[in-house]
Each structure stands twice: as structure tokens, then as C-alpha cells.
């Protein structure tokens with residue numbers, strides 16, 4: 632799918648091709664996946680990342696496994712596809728889009744069980760394509776709702792990468808920025824680098840540069856200073872999981888930015904599709920937070936700058952309480968000061 636020039640996921644010759652986000656911005660390369668195990672590995676190793684993109688990839692993972700087994704007897708087909716769900720579900724824990732997409736695939740599987748493997752595999756592939764198409768459409772609608780919140784000339788801080796690379800196309804937070812720019816607003820984006828995996832420095836800066844949207848890179852520790860000097864007008868981020876009360880899990884460091892934004896009376900916006908909302912979870916306390924390898928904090932790309940053996944913590948996400956969120960931007964509209972009742976209303 633080419634939207635904004637970036638092909639995060641594409642279906643080619645019966646395989647899923649993923650832009651290798653570990654290699655960006657240095658090299659634009661694709662990794663091809665032929666079965667669910669390869670897709671799960673690509674998710675775990677961050678070839679593909681970002682909540683909606685992970686969901687789309689997982690859906691294709693199920694479809695690939697079904698296609699691979701489509702000539703097997705029904706019992707083997709059902710066992711293999713069942714295992715694919717488990718393998719994909721174990722790849723990363725925080726982004727709820729992964730589990731949301733697997734639930735959609737499961738519903739299709741359950742609805743066509745009387746058909747033979749060949750037709751089930753075809754139905755699963757069609758559902759994966761639909762999930763991808765719907766994600767792009769949701770991002771475009773979200774973009775047009777959110778664009779109205781950004782004033783002409785605004786300097787907008789974003790954290791991590793919530794762009795085309797994190798979705799099937801257009802992006803959530805960056806989708807809002809793209810739509811605002813398309814509507815004629817002159818925006819400047821301040822991208823923080825987003826330690827330790829550098830999604831801001833490597834991915835957001837690259838993606839915006841591809842589109843010719845002005846972007847200035849800062850380190851994570853600089854946002855408070857810029858806010859205190861009146862150099863940031865709005866903050867917009869994506870989300871990995873939003874609880875029923877509006878608490879938002881997003882890339883580690885988001886909470887810090889939200890606290891700073893409140894201190895400086897700067898609006899803090901979260902752009903996310905309904906597939907990122909987990910109505911089953913009462914609050915952010917229940918959101919599982921992924922802990923990643925210590926090596927990511929000790930250094931980067933094979934270079935270690937911390938003393939060998941130093942104790943390390945590496946939670947990959949944090950939770951921003953709903954009270955710090957000025958508005959949630961969804962494909963169903965803008966929810967100001969999100970709370971339990973307003974979130975529930977989105978699903979009616």
C-alpha cells in the first residue's frame with residue numbers, strides 16, 4: 632500500500648514484504664515473510680513496529696500460514712492455523728492492535744469452518760487485506776478530524792514514530808500532521824529521538840523528510856527546555872493501548888512529555904484508531920508493559936557505551952493518565968478530555 636510514499640507492508644507474490652525498519656534511514660530494504668513464524672519474528676525483532684502495523688502484519692501471518700497449509704487435511708490445517716495464532720500472540724505484549732487483528736482473523740476462521748482449507752485460506756487473506764485497507768482509511772479520517780486542532784504555523788512536538796511506518800499508511804499522529812499540511816497549514820515538527828530504539832531520530836525524521844515536511848530533531852531531554860521557552864505549541868503522539876478510562880500506553884517517555892505539556896499549558900493530543908482501544912481493561916495499570924533487552928540501553932548497533940554488566944531497566948512503554956490528555960483523535964471524531972463514558976460512547 633503506497634500512501635505518503637512509504638510502503639510499510641506489501642503483499643507480493645503470495646508473501647508479506649515488510650520494510651526493514653531496523654535498517655532505516657540508512658537503507659530501504661524489504662524482508663519477505665512466508666509463514667506465521669517469520670512474521671512473528673519480524674514483529675519481535677522490530678522489522679515491523681508501531682501498533683497498527685503490528686496488527687496488520689499479524690493478520691497476514693495467519694493468512695500466510697493458512698495458505699501454506701491449504702492442501703493439508705482439515706485437521707492438520709486447523710492445528711497449524713491454531714498454532715499460528717499462539718505464535719503471533721506471543722510476539723509482543725503491549726500493542727492491543729495485535730490481539731484485535733487476531734480476534735478479527737479468528738472470527739473469520741470460526742465463521743467458515745464448514746468450508747475446506749482452500750476457501751478458509753482465501754477468506755483469511757481477504758480479511759487481512761481488509762484490515763490493511765481499513766487502517767489506511769481510518770488514518771485518513773483521523774487526519775482530517777485532527778488537522779483542525781493544529782493552527783497554521785504551529786510547532787508540533789511528536790514522540791516515537793506514529794507515522795506511515797507505524798501503520799498501513801498515512802499514520803496516526805503523523806497522519807494528522809500530514810492532513811494539516813495537505814490542508815495548507817505550515818507546520819514545523821519537533822521530533823524527539825526516542826531512546827533507546829531511536830524511532831524519532833531514525834524513522835520520524837526520515838519519513839517527514841521524504842514528504843518535505845519541516846522537521847527538527849532534538850534529544851529526549853530537550854523538550855522541557857523548548858516548552859519553557861515557548862517553542863512548542865502542541866504535542867501529538869500515537870498509542871499502543873488505551874484503557875477503558877482513557878489512560879494511554881505509548882512509547883517510553885510519552886508520560887514525561889505529557890507532564891511537561893500540562894506544566895506549560897500546551898495541548899497534548901493522542902491520535903489512535905478504535906483498534907487501539909482496549910475496552911476490557913479498566914485502567915492503564917492493567918496494561919502489560921513490554922521489557923526489552925538490556926543491550927538496547929547499554930548501546931546501539933553493536934557499540935556499547937555503558938560499563939559492561941551495569942544493571943539496566945528497559946520498559947518499552949509507559950502509561951499517561953487520561954487526565955493529562957487534552958483530546959483523543961479517532962476515526963469517530965475528537966474526544967476532548969477523554970474519560971470512561973466518552974470512550975464507551977465511541978463503541979455505540
Ligand code: MRU
Nearest residue numbers: 680681682791793797869870882
Ligand atoms: O516499540 P514500537 O516502535 O512498536 O512502539 C511504537 C509506539 O509506541 C507508537 O507510538 C505507537 O505504536 C503508535 S503507532 C501509530
